[in-house]
Amino acid sequence: SAVISQKPSRDICQRGTSLTIQCQVDSQVTMMFWYRQQPGQSLTLIATANQGSEATYESGFVIDKFPISRPNLTFSTLTVSNMSPEDSSIYLCSVIQGNTEAFFGQGTRLTVV
Amino acid sequence: TQLLEQSPQFLSIQEGENLTVYCNSSSVFSSLQWYRQEPGEGPVLLVTVVTGGEVKKLKRLTFQFGDARKDSSLHITAAQPGDTGLYLCAGLTTDSWGKFQFGAGTQVVVTP
Numbered sequence: 547s548a549v550i551s552q553k554p555s556r557d558i559c560q561r562g563t564s565l566t567i568q569c570q571v572d573s574q575v576t577m578m579f580w581y582r583q584q585p586g587q588s589l590t591l592i593a594t595a596n597q598g599s600e601a602t603y604e605s606g607f608v609i610d611k612f613p614i615s616r617p618n619l620t621f622s623t624l625t626v627s628n629m630s631p632e633d634s635s636i637y638l639c640s641v642i643q644g645n646t647e648a649f650f651g652q653g654t655r656l657t658v659v
Numbered sequence: 660t661q662l663l664e665q666s667p668q669f670l671s672i673q674e675g676e677n678l679t680v681y682c683n684s685s686s687v688f689s690s691l692q693w694y695r696q697e698p699g700e701g702p703v704l705l706v707t708v709v710t711g712g713e714v715k716k717l718k719r720l721t722f723q724f725g726d727a728r729k730d731s732s733l734h735i736t737a738a739q740p741g742d743t744g745l746y747l748c749a750g751l752t753t754d755s756w757g758k759f760q761f762g763a764g765t766q767v768v769v770t771p
Contacts, residue, residue, distance in 0.1 A: 550701075552701075642757050646690040646692075646709065647704055648692065648704070648749065650701030650703075
């Protein structure tokens with residue numbers, strides 16, 4: 547299984563600022579996925595990050611708010627821009643192996659005050 | 660609208676009791692996964708099922724994939740406090756391009 551390191555694990559940020567979350571995988575992967583999860587709830591896909599091309603965003607998420615970088619096959623970042631308290635959530639990166647199994651980082655718990 | 664309907668949303672049981680969590684859909688899945696997530700952690704993969712009618716056992720956990728590959732269940736026998744967590748089902752359809760559909764999750768609490 548893939549080992550995914552995500553940081554920071556948690557942060558408390560002021561509204562109006564931005565936070566960049568990093569995701570490092572121990573193997574090369576074509577696609578990386580970024581999810582948002584409200585506490586105790588399920589996961590909502592934000593975008594799919596492919597190396598060498600722009601990320602593909604799901605309905606309700608836009609690049610200006612959640613810019614994503616994918617400089618190589620083992621690394622990606624998600625930035626939460628111009629944060630408001632409504633952005634308080636857990637953010638998770640994920641990769642797929644064997645075309646059937648998803649593996650997740652430990653998540654970044656973001657609190658916007 | 661959730662593609663995968665997961666039930667119940669919440670389960671609170673005593674140690675030693677059994678429980679079952681269900682995941683249903685009108686769509687056919689090429690594979691379906693079950694995850695457990697504990698507070699402050701990302702979801703951890705428990706099992707993947709790919710064949711209709713498949714049954715997999717993981718110690719006290721039994722996973723079943725429906726014959727039509729539209730539904731699945733997770734059964735825990737003699738639950739222990741360590742089984743407490745958020746259980747998520749997730750499925751891949753043939754045209755989902757690697758994007759998993761997640762159920763809403765079932766919060767399981769097992770008290771001693």
